Amino acid sequence: MTESDIQILQKEIDAVIEKYNREDFINQDFEVYSKSFKETYFQNQNLHTNKRVCEVIGCKNITIKKSHTIPKSSILKNIVFEGHLLTPKFDSSDNHPKNIMSKIGINNASVFPGFCTKHEDIFKSFEIDGKIDNVNKALLQTFRTLCRERVYRENELEINKIIREKYKKKINSEAQESITKALSKYPQFENVKDIELKGIDSIIDSLSKLDSFLISPLEQIKIFETSIYSALLKLPTKDKLIIRVANFDTHLPVSICGIGNQVYLKDKVETDSYLLLNVMPRKDSTSVICVGLERDKLLIQNYIDSSFSNPLFLLNMIESFMVNGSDHWFVNPKFWETLSEVKQKKILYDILFTEDSHLDEYPISIFDDVRMYIISTLKKNINTRTEKITEFEKEIIDKEIKKIKSADYEIITDTNILAEKLWNRLQKH
Numbered sequence: 001m002t003e004s005d006i007q008i009l010q011k012e013i014d015a016v017i018e019k020y021n022r023e024d025f026i027n028q029d030f031e032v033y034s035k036s037f038k039e040t041y042f043q044n045q046n047l048h049t050n051k052r053v054c055e056v057i058g059c060k061n062i063t064i065k066k067s068h069t070i071p072k073s074s075i076l077k078n079i080v081f082e083g084h085l086l087t088p089k090f091d092s093s094d095n096h097p098k099n100i101m102s103k104i105g106i107n108n109a110s111v112f113p114g115f116c117t118k119h120e121d122i123f124k125s126f127e128i129d130g131k132i133d134n135v136n137k138a139l140l141q142t143f144r145t146l147c148r149e150r151v152y153r154e155n156e157l158e159i160n161k162i163i164r165e166k167y168k169k170k171i172n173s174e175a176q177e178s179i180t181k182a183l184s185k186y187p188q189f190e191n192v193k194d195i196e197l198k199g200i201d202s203i204i205d206s207l208s209k210l211d212s213f214l215i216s217p218l219e220q221i222k223i224f225e226t227s228i229y230s231a232l233l234k235l236p237t238k239d240k241l242i243i244r245v246a247n248f249d250t251h252l253p254v255s256i257c258g259i260g261n262q263v264y265l266k267d268k269v270e271t272d273s274y275l276l277l278n279v280m281p282r283k284d285s286t287s288v289i290c291v292g293l294e295r296d297k298l299l300i301q302n303y304i305d306s307s308f309s310n311p312l313f314l315l316n317m318i319e320s321f322m323v324n325g326s327d328h329w330f331v332n333p334k335f336w337e338t339l340s341e342v343k344q345k346k347i348l349y350d351i352l353f354t355e356d357s358h359l360d361e362y363p364i365s366i367f368d369d370v371r372m373y374i375i376s377t378l379k380k381n382i383n384t385r386t387e388k389i390t391e392f393e394k395e396i397i398d399k400e401i402k403k404i405k406s407a408d409y410e411i412i413t414d415t416n417i418l419a420e421k422l423w424n425r426l427q428k429h
Contacts, residue, residue, distance in 0.1 A: 005188055012182045016175050020197050025178075027170045033203055036170070038092050040163045047155045054116040055147040057229065061116035069110040069148040070257050070330070071123070074130030075280050079253050079332040080106050086336050088327045088351050097418050099327075099348035101336060109330050110257060112148045130280060132287040136232060138245045142276050142291045143228045145257050148328075150221045153214045160214070164207050172196050217259060220274045223293065240294040242301065244308050248286040250373055253335035255281055256318065258326020260358035264299045273299050275358065277321050279329075288314060303359055311374045312400055317358075319366045323350045325358030339366075346409040353412075353421045365403045375400060 019025065026032055054061045070076055079085060087109070089102035115122075123144065126137045176195040183189035200208075223239050230237035256279040263270055273296040278289040290308070292300045307317040322329055336344065347366065356362075365371050375397055382389050412418060 005186075008186060009183070009189070012179050015182065016179050016195075017197070017199070019178065020171070020175065020199060020201065023201055025171055025174045027167065027174055028201060028203065033167070036167065037163055040166055041092075041159060044159045044162055047158055048152070049111075049113060051113050052151075054119055055114050055151070056116075056119045056122075059116060059119060061118060063113040063116055064120065065113055066108070066111035067114035067120060067144075067148075069112065069114070069144050070255050070278075070280070071127045071130055072106060072109075074126070074128060075255055075282070076106050076109055076330065078130075078251070078281050078283055079255060079330065079335075081333045084333060085109050085330040086333050087330050088348060090352070096415055097352065097422060099352045101331075101344070101348065103333070104330070110148070110255075110328070112151050114144070114147050114151060130282050130287070132245055132247075132278075132280060132289060135243055135245070138243060138278075138289045138291070139228050139232055139241075141278050141280070141289060143225065143232075145259070145276055145278060146221050146224050146228070148257070149259050150218060150225075153218060157211060157214050160207060160210055164204070167203060167207075168197075216272065217261060217274055220272060220293075221259075224274070224276070224291070227293070242290075242292045242294055242297060242304060244288075244290045244304055246288045246308050246314060248288070248311065248314070248370075249284075250286065250370055251284055252279060252281045252286040252318070252367065252370060253332040254318070254322070254329055254367075255279055256321060256326065256329040258321070258328040260321055260325030262299065262357040262359050264296075266296075266298060271296070275300060275304075275325070277318070277325065277358075279318055288318070290317075299359075310396070312371070312378070312396060315367065315371060315374065316361050319364075320356075320360060320362040321358045322366065323347060323362050324354050324356045324360060327351055342407075342409045346411060349411050353418065355421075363403065363408070364406060365400075368404050371400055371404060 020028075027036070049065055051063050051065055053059070054063050068076070076085065084103050084105055086101040087104055088099050091098050091100045123140055126132055126141070132138050132141060172195055175197050179195060224241075227237050227239045227241050229235070231241060256277055258277060260275045260277065262273050262275075264273055265271070274292070276289075276291045278287075280287040280289070288308075290304055292304065307313045339347075343364065346364065350362075350364075378393070378397065382393065412421075
């Protein structure tokens with residue numbers, strides 16, 4: 001190849017690179033990429049149901065296809081309506097970013113390929129009656145929550161990898177077509193092939209951020225799993241657990257099974273703290289399981305102790321977790337219908353665009369009837385005692401009543417602002 005040929009080739013390669021950096025390729029267009037992303041994402045959803053090796057350490061058996069993270073017969077059936085539940089889900093059919101409530105059959109709610117037939121039986125102690133009346137049962141349910149979270153994130157990472165490779169392939173094909181066309185007027189360059197652009201554009205950067213978001217809790221999840229194994233087997237462990245179990249004497253029309261994250265400064269170093277919450281409604285009562293790592297007690301100990309000290313605080317914890325913690329929850333469709341349309345939209349909006357953590361109190365009452373029942377019960381208990389109501393108690397009750405009456409449902413509709421909020425949320429992880 002002559003010096004002149006090298007210069008021609010370099011010029012055309014530079015032009016292609018510049019076009020890539022300007023994001024002028026067809027496949028870099030937001031609408032084109034979005035369509036391709038959605039198609040690839042949904043084409044690979046089967047990864048979430050593919051059988052794999054059992055999640056119990058040391059077991060080599062293959063899982064059943066659907067392990068319910070939340071017990072179906074003793075918990076989910078208590079909030080089902082005509083065989084279905086509702087769960088929050090991103091609306092991928094709309095170019096305007098928003099969440100919707102998605103209808104899901106009870107047989108598919110909260111399922112993942114987690115355990116083999118043999119190890120499905122380890123959860124039988126509370127599968128039948130749904131009673132979480134000792135620490136071991138609470139730990140087993142939390143272990144199942146952790147496994148689902150990890151498996152889900154591993155599968156999402158695999159789907160993300162497929163999306164990235166497909167996108168790169170399209171970009172490289174477009175680059176090859178562009179440079180082949182540019183060099184077609186030079187007979188000495190007849191067979192240009194294997195063009196590969198290795199730069200990072202905004203799309204590759206976004207996919208990398210999504211990877212980081214999915215990966216960030218995995219190390220902590222493994223620590224949780226080891227600690228739970230040690231606690232169940234009564235083995236020593238360096239990472240002890242904070243465990244709280246409480247029972248509402250009323251039915252909540254929601255079941256939660258998820259993990260929340262908060263970053264805090266520990267010894268001047270930014271540290272991720274994770275909290276696991278399970279809300280398990282039975283016919284006339286509801287069990288609540290909260291588990292964290294003792295290493296994070298500086299942040300979570302007072303929060304957990306306070307939340308479990310008063311039924312109103314516990315209700316606040318649950319509502320905040322639904323919006324600011326995890327979207328892996330299910331509600332009774334008939335209950336959701338009782339909420340005003342504007343409140344429904346506000347809750348779904350806040351789930352997607354929240355900048356708060358699960359430790360922050362959510363300012364809107366989701367469960368008005370339960371809140372009023374608790375307030376009524378507290379007032380009755382106060383009236384039957386000799387001491388008068390304290391200023392602190394009055395302040396709490398007034399604040400909770402005000403929350404029920406609140407109608408502050410501000411929602412931003414500008415698509416550019418919403419896209420920026422989503423991007424900023426991803427950047428935090």
